Amino acid sequence: MKVFWVLLYNGFIYPLIFVFALVISIFDEKLRKSIIGKFKSTSLLKQYFKKFNEPPIAYWFHAASLGEFYQVKPVIDGLKEVRDDIKIIVSFSSPSGYENSINESIDLKIYAPFDFPWSIIKALNIMRPRKIIFASYDIWPNMIWLAKIKGIYTNIFAARIKHRSPKLRPVLKQFYKSMYASISSIYTVSETDSVGINTILGLNSSPFVKVLGNPRYDTVMKSSEDVSLQKTDSVLKREKRIIIGSAHEEDDDFLIPALADLMEEHPDMKVLYAPHEPSRTAIDRISKRFKKSGYRNTTFTKKSDMTLSSDRLIIVGVVGVLSKLYWQGIIAFVGGGLSTGIHNVMEPAIARLPVLFGPKYHHAHEAEELLKFGGGFCINGQNEFHDKIIQLLSDRKYLKLTSLAATDVIHKNLGSSSRIIRNLLND
Known part of the structure; x- marks a missing residue:
């Protein structure tokens, strides 16, 4: 079943999303900025990592926008306090996150690469991240599937499954199962969210699912x-x-x-x-x-x-x-x-x-x-x-x-x- 979703996503779904985004970007300035930024991501990664003689320990955080960055912020700040040798790479999908995420704990910020297999493989080969960590919901299939193949630890924190979420419907449920089952660990906001994640996973107990809350409360405080x-x-x-x-x-x-x-x-x-x-x-x-x-x-x-x-x-x-x-x-x-x-x-x-x-x-x-x-x-x-x-x-x-x-x-x-x-x- 996973092979089916990999083929469908790469052969039809994501190419369609890509073409649609290109057309819409003609009229949408935010989307246009995001697409231009994605084209530059690989070169920014090369420029940053070429200065290291040995590959550093890198954690790749991904946040959709500024709201999700507020969840990431206390986590990367805390990580830097206890492990200042870790290089923090943060990617964004939206200009509002990329342009307004000013934080000393970030070593490099980029727009998330396009989710084509070759784009992700390039990024992973340059960065060699120890862990890839998604904030809340903006997960990209090829990032997860290819990280799994390469043995890279992946995580989602502040994960939520909304009441009557489309993810629980039969077809989408199978699609998300193919992703969630490839993730190393999932940290949910509440017990209800944990139940929702486990409903999607079914008997597959591959990822650790834990209830750890929402770090955005700490940011606000x-x-x-x-x-x-x-x-x-x-x-x-x-x-x-x-x-x-x-x-x-x-x-x-x-x-x-x-x-x-x-x-x-x-x-x-x-x-x-x-x-x-x-x-x-x-x-x-x-x-x-x-x-x-x-x-x-x-x-x-x-x-x-x-x-x-x-x-x-x-x-x-x-x-x-x-x-x-x-x-x-x-x-x-x-x-x-x-x-x-x-x-x-x-x-x-x-x-x-x-x-x-x-x-x-x-x-x-x-x-x-x-x-x-x-x-x-x-x-x-x-x-x-x-x-x-x-x-x-x-x-x-x-x-x-x-x-x-x-x-x-x-x-x-x-x-x-x-x-x-x-x-x-x-x-």
């Missing part, structure tokens, strides 16, 4: 320690500011009219609005819609000074600052839950904010934890959003309770990166 002393303030002592983080256009449709109504009902309420991609077009679109409701905005464009103006409506026009700005709010809504899936709910949670988000959250274990412990709320539309904000604003005891519940979720899940490092070194 570490980042929060760099925020000013303001972080010690209870939400009850902060300005009455609602923070909208990583909003998509689908979110704008109900958020903007709801927020306009809330600002009219609560004259002391302020709004900080951060679009997922703060392009000039997105900022202008949001600004015009608020203006129609009678509210003018200022645009926040600073990257170092996090002091906010006294304006009631501020639109964030830069990336990389939202995690710090959450500390100046009392309630957060995180976007993406009406389209591609919610973004980072950990950052507002560690900032002690109750977190609202849309119904597409099942890929995020942390969102499920927030719902379970009362620090998060699933919102399906304008009326639910309005009513939940009113409930939180009108009941200070309830606001404080949900605030503490959100932060407790982060604290309960700390320590994953240490467990992953220990197991990666010993397995």
